[in-house]
Each structure stands twice: as C-alpha cells, then as structure tokens.
Amino acid sequence: MTNHLETSEMLLNMGPQHPSTHGVLRLVLKLDGERVKAVECVIGYLHRGVEKIGENRTYMQFAPYVDRMDYISAVSNGLGYCLAVEQLIGAEAPPRAQIVRVLFAELNRIASHLLWLGTSALDLGAMTALFYTMREREEVLKIFENYCGARLTTHAFRIGGLQYELHDTFEAETRAFSEMFKKRLDEYEKLLTKNPIWVERLKGVGILTAEECKSYAVSGPMLRAAGVNWDLRKAQPYSGYEQFDFEIPVLHGADSYDRYRIRIEEMRQSLRIIDQALERIPSGAIMAKVPKVLKPAPGEVYVSIEAPKGELGYYIVSDGSLHPYRLRVRPPSFVNLASLEKMAVGALVADVVAIIGTIDIVLGEVDR
Amino acid sequence: MSQDAKPAPVMATEAWEDGLSDLLHSTFNTADTTAILKRETFRGQAFATTAADAFHPVIAWLRDTQNFDYLVDLTAVDHPSDPLCFELVAILYSFASNRRIRIKTFFDAESKPASLTNLYEAANWLEREVFDMFGIQFEGHPNLKRILMPDDWQGHPLLKERSIVDMDQDWVQKHLGIESGQ
Numbered sequence: 001m002t003n004h005l006e007t008s009e010m011l012l013n014m015g016p017q018h019p020s021t022h023g024v025l026r027l028v029l030k031l032d033g034e035r036v037k038a039v040e041c042v043i044g045y046l047h048r049g050v051e052k053i054g055e056n057r058t059y060m061q062f063a064p065y066v067d068r069m070d071y072i073s074a075v076s077n078g079l080g081y082c083l084a085v086e087q088l089i090g091a092e093a094p095p096r097a098q099i100v101r102v103l104f105a106e107l108n109r110i111a112s113h114l115l116w117l118g119t120s121a122l123d124l125g126a127m128t129a130l131f132y133t134m135r136e137r138e139e140v141l142k143i144f145e146n147y148c149g150a151r152l153t154t155h156a157f158r159i160g161g162l163q164y165e166l167h168d169t170f171e172a173e174t175r176a177f178s179e180m181f182k183k184r185l186d187e188y189e190k191l192l193t194k195n196p197i198w199v200e201r202l203k204g205v206g207i208l209t210a211e212e213c214k215s216y217a218v219s220g221p222m223l224r225a226a227g228v229n230w231d232l233r234k235a236q237p238y239s240g241y242e243q244f245d246f247e248i249p250v251l252h253g254a255d256s257y258d259r260y261r262i263r264i265e266e267m268r269q270s271l272r273i274i275d276q277a278l279e280r281i282p283s284g285a286i287m288a289k290v291p292k293v294l295k296p297a298p299g300e301v302y303v304s305i306e307a308p309k310g311e312l313g314y315y316i317v318s319d320g321s322l323h324p325y326r327l328r329v330r331p332p333s334f335v336n337l338a339s340l341e342k343m344a345v346g347a348l349v350a351d352v353v354a355i356i357g358t359i360d361i362v363l364g365e366v367d368r
Numbered sequence: 369m370s371q372d373a374k375p376a377p378v379m380a381t382e383a384w385e386d387g388l389s390d391l392l393h394s395t396f397n398t399a400d401t402t403a404i405l406k407r408e409t410f411r412g413q414a415f416a417t418t419a420a421d422a423f424h425p426v427i428a429w430l431r432d433t434q435n436f437d438y439l440v441d442l443t444a445v446d447h448p449s450d451p452l453c454f455e456l457v458a459i460l461y462s463f464a465s466n467r468r469i470r471i472k473t474f475f476d477a478e479s480k481p482a483s484l485t486n487l488y489e490a491a492n493w494l495e496r497e498v499f500d501m502f503g504i505q506f507e508g509h510p511n512l513k514r515i516l517m518p519d520d521w522q523g524h525p526l527l528k529e530r531s532i533v534d535m536d537q538d539w540v541q542k543h544l545g546i547e548s549g550q
Contacts, residue, residue, distance in 0.1 A: 217490035
C-alpha cells in the first residue's frame, strides 16, 4: 500500500486494541468515505518466537508450547505435532489412542467453531449468540478438564499416544453433550441463518473465489465455502479418519455467509464422528513404544492435519540430535489472513469487521 | 533406537513412485546442465533439490504443467557451517493428483533467490516471514519488509548465530524503556 493520499482519502488505524480484530491485529485502512481502497495488515504483536524455542528444546519439551499458538484449539495443535514427530521417528499410536485423539480433536473443533460463532456474531451486533455458544463450549471444556485437568492449553496427547487413560465418566459426558448439542445447533440456526440482518451483513461480503483461494493457499472452511471439496481428513486421512462416515460440507457462494454455514454444518459432521467413535473405542494400550530420550535419525518430514481453521502443518528437520534442527509451523490463520488484503478492497469499513470475523483467525497462531 | 549408536542417514536417493521424478529429471537435466541435483524420499515423502537458479523455473513448471497450484508453505533453514548456508524449502500441493512434494535449494548468503510472488499470492507473506527471520532477500518481491518483528529491529532471529536470549538491546531500551528484556 502506498502512503500517497488523494484529497478525498484518509488513513484509518484499526486495532491493535479493537475488539473486532480478535486480539492484536492492526489494520491500516485507506478510505474514500466509507469505502476501503487498500488495506495493510500489521501483525507480530504476539510474536514469541515459537520456532526458535522449538530449536532449543527437546522434542518432548516442546510439545506443551504448541498449545499456546492456536489456544482456541490446543488439542489440534498437539495432534499435529505428535503426528509429525511420530512420522519422523517411525512410530504409530495404538488404535485406542487414535480413536481417543479423534474424539478430542472433534470436540475441540466444535469448541473452536463455537467461540468463532459467538464472537463473530457479537462483532456484528448479534449479542445473544455469544451467551448460547459460550454455554455449550463450557460443556466441552469441562470434558477436557475432567480428562487432563486443563481447559484451554490441554497438552492432552503425548508423542506415541496418550499420557492418561480416559476418565470413567468420559463416555457418559460426551454422549450427553452430543445429545444436547444437536438440538442447540438448530437453535443457533433459528437465531441466525434466516435472520435478515445477519444475511444482509454477510451475503456477498468478502468474496474470494476458488482460484484466488488456491493462489493465496487458503485452507479450511474458507476454501470449502468457495466450492473446493477439500478436507485433509478425507484427502489424506490421518489417525484413522478414513474409518468414519461423515461428509465434507461444500458451498459455492465464496462469501462470508457461506463460511458461516460451512462451520455450522461442520459441527454437525463432527458430532457424527463423535457418535461413531464412542461406539468403537477399542481396549488396549494407549502408548506406543517410544524411547524416553528421542533422538530421531537425520531427516525431515512435513505433516499436516485439518485443524478447525485449516491446514496446520509441521515441517521438522532432524540432524540426529536431541533438538529439532529446524521446526517450522505452517499456521492456517497466518496464511488465511493474507487474503484479507484482497477481500477487503472495495468493501465498507463495517464489512471489514465481518470479513475478519469469518476468516476466523487467532493471533497467537498468526504471530507465533 | 539405541542411544549410543550413531544415527545412520536414512534419506535414500531413489526414484519416486510415479513418473513425476523422471519427468522432472528429463525436463531439466540436459547434457550440459544439471538443474535437479537430487531426488529423495524420506518416510514416504518425496522431495527434490534443485540448483539455485533452477528453483523458480522448476516450481513454475510444476505449477503450469503438473497442476501444483497450491503453495502450502515456503520456509528456510540456516546451515552456518556450509558455504551454501541457506536452504529454501517450498512445499507444493496439487488438488488434481492429491499429492504434495517439496522442492529445495541451497545458496550462499549473497544470493538473492527469485521471488515466487508472480506464481502464487501466498508467497507474499511467506517470503516476508523468511526475510524477517533469516534476512534472505527475494528478487522481485513487491513489498519485502519485516512482518513479525518490528520494522526497525536489528538482526534476524532464526539464524543459528543468534542465541535464544539474543535481542536487539537498543530497540528494547528505546521502545520499552527497560534495561533488558531478559
């Protein structure tokens, strides 16, 4: 963006302490009246050097750090990291651990989408949804808490499997949640899906076509809202996702409204996976045989999973020592956010709020 | 895995499963030039190393003729003890064939690799991050400036010569008004 301004134009700083930027995102908007002519994202306020920390910790020591990137879906971060290191050392988690991982990852997907739904609706003035979604998210967090003692940064998995056996009440709690949540999803839809204000604010706003999505390497619900039927759980299944019967919702509007509908439908599909997984938790070990001190042979792997926000990847280079030689995180939020500079051009300032909302970013992951 | 045994290099130089590896080889390696230096697999993942000046053409060819229309990630690795101290790694994905490959290249500190921004929009921010973290300059990038660190920060944090506690003391003192961030 050039700093040259016509007489009718002005620069407006939005954030980093603006509630609708979901954390510490700063936008410099070049405006002509209410119209956005250009946008520049200023990020990095939450940069903690996660990749540098990774090079200075052992493989196991680094595992809890990944929870602090996308802290809304810490379980997914942990799953991706464990899978990457397991691939590097050639280990595989036992079947029982894999099913439990799927269960927690899908519960986490619901929790992540719920927080997204509540806060994005709040940004657009629909305050009620926040109280509904937080109430249901609480039930998911209680299951996490009962399992491992933590609600947000769970560190639920270990390299090679799980540290803890499932708690006795897990199945009952999860079943009760699934039963209750199906009806609650319908309630959200009644609140929002046909609400004229909601539709008016989202439909046709923030369009990013399939071609543009691919060029910007956008992944997750944004890509599927643009008509691309692509989800890593189906395209390159991991943790036994190929055994489950579920669908990938795809819509073609490529706008904010379809991103909303995709996420609602994804929560329904997550429930389907949870219901099936509960029926088939096998007995057996929860940890594979993994050395106490990890010294992977020299080599490099890239492993990615379908996190709630898109493709979350870990590129790990080992030089045969105790520490990763290089540990790169491919963050979905960072890559998806880059497309804002394209989507927001021509929109109104109020639309920018809607667009940021439906990208679904977490600045902890954008900045790392 | 025994703790005492010296880890053996397991990266095998072998042809990839499908014909892409051979096609890559026959397209870019001629009698006088070797553009594809190595083709390897590790743990079932395919990657190729190109000569520094072939990095951009190879990726452009993969995008245009082999449908690798998605730049998953672009990152770098620092090898300070080698003359070719920087390694650039691009991870590509093809929706049509549902496969991922990695293209890598090695170059020295003075070289400026060609920017991939004319091929993929995603390269814009990814290259800015590589520049910010490693100081690698990309030729032809429209807006190459820091993205995560402050604009006036000195140094590139992911270089191996930087310890984890290193920081730009002057910046910290000037902007935060404290003696040290440690």
